[in-house]
Amino acid sequence: MQVTLILSAVSLAILAVTMYVVVLLIKALRKYIRSExxxxxxxxxxxxxxxxxxxxxxxxxxxxxxxxxxxxxxxxxxxxxxxxxxxx
Missing domain, CATH: 1.10.260.40 (lambda repressor-like DNA-binding domains)
Structure with missing residues (x-):
């Protein structure tokens, strides 16, 4: 049960980091597009x-x-x- 809890916590952390990177990427692309x-x-x-x-x-x-x-x-x-x- 503890292993499952740890794995789901790690999975949640990985998901959060991935979402953060995607948000940063979108912000960078928007800034580049507006720089014309x-x-x-x-x-x-x-x-x-x-x-x-x-x-x-x-x-x-x-x-x-x-x-x-x-x-x-x-x-x-x-x-x-x-x-x-x-x-x-």
């Missing part, structure tokens, strides 16, 4: 930062190749930064 405006804002920031980078580069009469070589990255990386495509 934040992602759009980040994309817009990336575009505007890229525009600033390009303006400064061209104002200083630097090529993408020169900037890339100076920073130790590829020319394509600089191009992506300026166009706002790269998010890393």
């Amino acid at each position: 405006p934040v992602r759009k804002e980040k994309a817009e920031s990336a575009r505007s930062l890229g525009e600033v980078l390009k303006k400064r580069r061209t104002a200083c009469k630097m090529t993408q190749e020169f900037v890339a070589e100076t920073l130790g990255v590829s020319r394509q990386a600089v191009s992506k930064w300026e166009s706002g495509v790269s998010h890393s």
Whole structure:
């Protein structure tokens, strides 16, 4: 009888933990789904930062190749930064 009581207590504890994890997962998913405006804002920031980078580069009469070589990255990386495509 004590073994049955212990097993049902353990089962109840496992069920409670599982339900708690499910609730946390649902909360995290809801937060992620609602974060779309934040992602759009980040994309817009990336575009505007890229525009600033390009303006400064061209104002200083630097090529993408020169900037890339100076920073130790590829020319394509600089191009992506300026166009706002790269998010890393």
